[in-house]
Amino acid sequence: MCDLKLRLYILGRLPFFSGLPDSKIRDINALFSERGYAMGEIIYFEKSPAKRLYAVADGHVKLMRHTVSGKDVMLNVLNQGEFFGSLTHAQDDNYSETAHAHTPVCTLSIEGNDFRQILSRHPPVAIKVMDIMAHRLREAHEMVRLLSVSSIEQRLAHVLLKLGDKLGEADDVGLLIQLPLGRSDLAELTGTTTETASRVMSQLQKEGLIQTGRRWVAITNKPGLAALTEI
Amino acid sequence: MCDLKLRLYILGRLPFFSGLPDSKIRDINALFSERGYAMGEIIYFEKSPAKRLYAVADGHVKLMRHTVSGKDVMLNVLNQGEFFGSLTHAQDDNYSETAHAHTPVCTLSIEGNDFRQILSRHPPVAIKVMDIMAHRLREAHEMVRLLSVSSIEQRLAHVLLKLGDKLGEADDVGLLIQLPLGRSDLAELTGTTTETASRVMSQLQKEGLIQTGRRWVAITNKPGLAALTEI
DNA sequence: CGCGATATTGACCTGAGTCAATATACGTGG
DNA sequence: CCACGTATATTGACTCAGGTCAATATCGCG
Incomplete structure (x- = not known):
């Protein structure tokens, strides 16, 4: 579904890897595995053990929260180049949302531990990740305000x-x-x-x-x- | 308002510095400056330039978003040992919320650039910060769900x-x-x-x-x- | 003790949810 | 290429949680 060229392209454009030399990205690429999902397929379930970090190589992924009453909430729609899943991998953590293929989707994903190692070895990568999380936190807070008032x-x-x-x-x-x-x-x-x-x-x-x-x-x-x- | 002992205590317990050797914490301590606020005083305003990272040394801080209509939203209440303000310091960034002293408050704060340097030099600190941000993002998403349904x-x-x-x-x-x-x-x-x-x-x-x-x-x-x- | 900030309570109104019927676009197969 | 069938969207009538406005009660500080 994704050929090597696309993989390197996507990984190189992931905001946290941008700036790394090509050779590094090739090394990192080896740690990622790819997978396709049909439209509507579920990539992971809320509350299942959070093991991997994903990037959208193609298609659109929606992040959802469910309720027993059946009223679902969409937290975000992700586009090519965006990432989701387990950034943090504090071992026994679970996903806090369900990831859904809103269109046919191709993902690249990496084991949480491997990603942690990359973070430890490349502090600028970690800082980029923090920036993105700060941005997402803002958006979530903005949504809280909107829903409140x-x-x-x-x-x-x-x-x-x-x-x-x-x-x-x-x-x-x-x-x-x-x-x-x-x-x-x-x-x-x-x-x-x-x-x-x-x-x-x-x-x-x-x-x-x-x-x-x-x-x-x-x-x-x-x-x-x-x-x-x-x- | 805060003596040296309290400062070191607070800094050492900040989740992202926990694990650093005492000597390091003393070095870091030198970069922090302290300040007291009366109850109701404002620590920083939403949309003003985000320059510093704060930690609550004593008292309670509430993070608010305002609206022109006057209906305010409280995003969080912070307790002793919690941090707030500019984690990311992408230069021209502005604070996305107002920080309010809900009780008399003593803060320790550090220049954004100095904090970035600490992050670069100590990858485990950066990873801790990420974990905390991930946790806050979850809470915000949980609030979005609550407000929605x-x-x-x-x-x-x-x-x-x-x-x-x-x-x-x-x-x-x-x-x-x-x-x-x-x-x-x-x-x-x-x-x-x-x-x-x-x-x-x-x-x-x-x-x-x-x-x-x-x-x-x-x-x-x-x-x-x-x-x-x-x- | 008395005052001002805080909280309660009531009556009324409105935005949005619910249930239900109908209309319309699009993909599919004939 | 068209007609059909289904998923999607619209619209209406009714209901109700919660907002609004206003009056009253109460706590606790000075």
Whole structure:
């Protein structure tokens, strides 16, 4: 599924390895193994023992938390080049979320202990990892604030803008989000129901801020959407 | 406010320095400067340039996010020995939250660059920091899930249990949370209003799960509270 | 003891959840 | 290439948790 060229490309672009010499990356490459997943397949389950660190070589991975009542929450959608899974490997740790192949996915993954060794040997790598975690922590805190104080319309606007920045490509209809994104996905991302997500999306479309259809969304008025998020 | 003995004690117990030899900690100590804050004083503002890493030497610090509408969100309450502020110091970064002295507070703080140097020289320290960040990220994700799917009663139960674990001391009335905690604090922690927080707290008290009064809370039936959080 | 900050309580209102019926896009196979 | 069937999306009517506004009660400090 991924050939050697893609592997080296992906690994070299992983934010924490960027800056390492090619030869090092080749060494590190040997520690990674690759695997493909069909759409909808589960990469790992919440609460199973956290053993590996993954990188998305191709496709999109969503990180979910489940509840017994069946209302799932999507914490993040990851794009090519992003990583997930066990960064920390404090032995007996378990994954705190479920990783789901949202599209067909190819991953590269490394044993937690091996990754720790890399960290010990390359302090700049460790610092990069910290920076990324700090960034993710900020995003999570931002989401906490949003969920605490804003309306669903505001949350949706925020999520769409984030996704637009991350996965948007200019298109004749607007900034098209390159990810199949249904109403239920939007609901899981904003802590609401598919019905409410649908209503609000229709509203946003009526206001000319977005264009949307079956499992796709495009942003047509970014400043307008951004204005909604000002709480 | 903090004498040398306390400083060394606090620094030595900071999770990321634990394990370093005493002599090293003395060196590191020289890089830290101390400062006291009156109750309610602000340690740093959200969006101001993030220059320093802080540790709580004494008192309690709350990390807040503000909104223009005035509805604030409390992201965390920090106890003696916990750290906050700029871990990452990617130069032009700004603080993503406001740090508030919830009680009289004494902090030890270090210049971001100096901390980075320590990280580079001591890989195990960097790995410890990563572990802590991973833990905080989990907590934030857990809060996202709670805010997305649970009732206010469930969120309150969860927050109280967390605080009980972190700051609880056995007492004749129950597990007393060692932190002045008013209804508005609880509201900011759970994304609701003081009125609703008040109603739910009364309810929990009526059910015999907690005891509460003016700015204090004790848990009297921990399993009972825990049962509420199962979503 | 009296005052101000904190907490409670009530009445009312609204955003969003729920349940249910209907409409529409898209992939598939004939 | 079209028609069908299914997954997805929309829309409506109703309900309710929790927000809002406002009045009252209470704690604990000076």
